[in-house]
Amino acid sequence: MADSPEVLQGYLEKAELVARKASEIVDEALSKGERRDASIKGINTSDLVTETDLAVEKFVFEELRNYYPDHKFIGEESVSSGGGSCTLTDTPTWIIDPIDGTSNFVHGFPFSVISIGLAVNKELVVGVAYNFFQRQMYTARKGGGAFLNGKRISVSNVTELNKSIVITDYGSTRQDFEFIPKVEMMKALAGDPGHVHGIRTLGSAVASLCMVASGRAEAYFEYGVHCWDIAAGAVIVREAGGIAIYPTGSELDIMGRGILVAANVELAKSIVPILKHIDYPRD
The missing domain is CATH 3.40.190.80 (D-Maltodextrin-Binding Protein; domain 2)
Known part of the structure; x- marks a missing residue:
């Protein structure tokens, strides 16, 4: 079954591996001081894109396609540039934000994340989010719990x-x-x-x-x-x-x-x- 725990775990492990490898692109950009090389995507000066965004998305797409050539892909930068589709079907679809928080990345504000999600039959089933500034890897798959750097996490018990x-x-x-x-x-x-x-x-x-x-x-x-x-x-x-x-x-x-x-x-x-x-x- 496409959504069996074993298959989902395999998807999760591949996504985590790809996110870690993609973070090396970010680390290199940071080491070279390239994070401030941003351009404006739309009419608002807060809607930014960097060469690092583009490089990370390209890398993630290529890596996951090598593993799953029959899957579909939605990525922020490819959709924003008009070069990608934003259509969700029942086919397993990877949904990617190469750097969520680009303005934060440009300024060094430490809340920027490489985000890789997977939907199967239009249901979200796998999530990987890597905050490369803080070296925090959040991972989860349907029915498997959520983890931060390998340790299980849970929501607050506050109800008020x-x-x-x-x-x-x-x-x-x-x-x-x-x-x-x-x-x-x-x-x-x-x-x-x-x-x-x-x-x-x-x-x-x-x-x-x-x-x-x-x-x-x-x-x-x-x-x-x-x-x-x-x-x-x-x-x-x-x-x-x-x-x-x-x-x-x-x-x-x-x-x-x-x-x-x-x-x-x-x-x-x-x-x-x-x-x-x-x-x-x-x-």
């Missing part, structure tokens, strides 16, 4: 929103229709009554998801994310005991441009009524 840290972000596109509601949601969570312990923004969806999976934050939500931002991290959160859903409270839609993860159902139910839906085009 007013005892929680919640992560969110502005995103790289900041037009009024999206930026204003995001600020209002932060204000609603941080203000009285029943305000949270803190709101955090890390500049990386994958790093944020891993913070929830490892129990360092209780929840994370964001509108405007793409499938490559959440594919690996959603698996890691679920396997750490958390939940991953759409911000309206419905089932997570990989291509739906929004996510809410929480340590437990109680927290998720507390957060959903506070959020304001932002309508983005699907991936």
